[in-house]
Amino acid sequence: MKWFLKELSEYKNKPLSVSEDMNLSDDIMSRYSKYVISADDDIHVDANVFSENGDAIVTARVTGKIVVPSSRSLTPVDLPLDFSINEVYVETNLRLKEREDEGEIAFLVDDEGEIDFDKSVADNIILQIPMHILSPEEIKTGKMPEGNDWEVISEDDLAEQEANDKKVDPRLAKLKDFFNDSDN
Secondary structure: OEEEHHHHOOOOOOOEEEEEEEOOHHHHHHHHOOOOOEEOOOEEEEEEEEEEOOEEEEEEEEEEEEEEEOOOOOOEEEEEEEEEEEEEEEOOHHHHHHHHHOOOOOEEOOOOOEEEHHHHHHHHHHHOOOOOOOOHHHHHHOOOOEEOOEEOOOHHHHHHHHHHHHOOOHHHHHHHHHHHHHOO
């Protein structure tokens, strides 16, 4: 989805409505391969675009699916997508400053006046990835990864281990006062 700001000026009273299946797999994988294992070939976008005082306002709903690595074990996890995008595009730095002064976030179009909404959708998809995501099996079992001579433990288990390590063998408890008595 690409539009020119000047072309959108005719959509003041009635918005341009677009419904499209987008293939963003190549773009997402080339720019965000560290965060995504695979991107669904058909991300669906329903968008309305209209012009207001020479600016373009885009409201869109995005649905689809991507596959991301589990934050615990790196196993693939399907992440369904269903979110909205609301963006304002302006042509000049002056309009950008005015929008910022009004407390709005706006984007400056490129030198040709083109809005590349494909990149915006891809960027917003990446923003939907949670910091902590687990596979259904990891959620169900609660099992942590482990290997030869190592294991991942929860913070609660770590606190419990540290508390147990601080307990002194009762046979050695009398020794803690040994040096205090010898100072006298």
